[in-house]
């Protein structure tokens with residue numbers, strides 16, 4: 001189901017205030033202010049068992065900057081579809097891309113209508129970027145959205161980003177097919193950016209999955225090998241699929257907003273807890289011979 005965000009279009013799904021949402025909880029870890037008590041309480045109930053979450057959310061957002069910079073500057077990508085884009089923050093995909101290529105076009109997709117509400121304000125004067133409310137599990141509906149049809153030329157390479165959203169795709173959703181839909185349809189030279197939360201210990205991963213799913217957020221922590229299996233048949237750029245802190249690290253990239261005081265005790269937890277981390281990379285379809 002994709003809702004139409006054009007002026008006069010049918011009303012949007014309402015924002016859930018009674019259950020935590022990933023967009024708002026993640027935004028809080030990035031230093032954002034658009035969250036509610038239900039989101040903060042849920043996160044604070046999660047962190048004693050999984051203290052790595054604050055660090056890995058922030059490491060993912062730093063990875064996003066490096067991925068978009070690489071794709072625009074080194075690979076010549078000019079169009080992005082950002083699946084599960086999250087609430088606007090600093091250095092959103094269109095801002096990073098347009099810093100290196102002023103003609104870059106971006107479609108943001110998120111299931112949480114609060115993202116659309118905030119995205120509209122940010123993008124009011126930008127005709128090359130749009131945000132739609134949609135479910136990435138229904139790729140056909142996303143690709144049929146009038147804004148996708150208007151902004152994305154499938155005759156040209158496309159980068160589709162599934163950043164820190166792989167864990168929102170459970171095995172029952174058929175994630176391998178979802179991840180391939182855009183790049184299998186787009187011109188050669190297209191890319192997939194992917195990341196998700198993984199656990200080296202499947203037991204700890206299962207405990208995390210149970211806790212977050214019970215909170216009402218669809219979730220599946222995988223092992224790195226399970227992620228590799230989802231992406232079989234695609235060619236990862238160097239250094240491959242890795243802990244995101246090892247994906248082309250750059251000590252000089254722009255800093256994120258400071259962390260909220262309640263989350264400060266957890267900042268730096270990945271220095272001693274390395275069993276749960278954000279894993280991913282950038283992949284392309286194999287080059288065709290002849």
Ligand SMILES: C[S@@+](CC[C@H](N)C(=O)[O-])C[C@H]1O[C@@H](n2cnc3c(N)ncnc32)[C@H](O)[C@@H]1O
Pocket residue numbers: 021022023024026060061064083084085086087109110111112115134135136137162163164165168
């Ligand atoms: C952890 S945030 C990641 C945000 C952003 N991609 C980033 O890397 O900074 C996950 C986002 O995915 C969105 N999401 C979860 N399930 C989704 C679905 N089925 N379709 C579209 N968006 C979804 C959530 O609303 C949330 O904004």
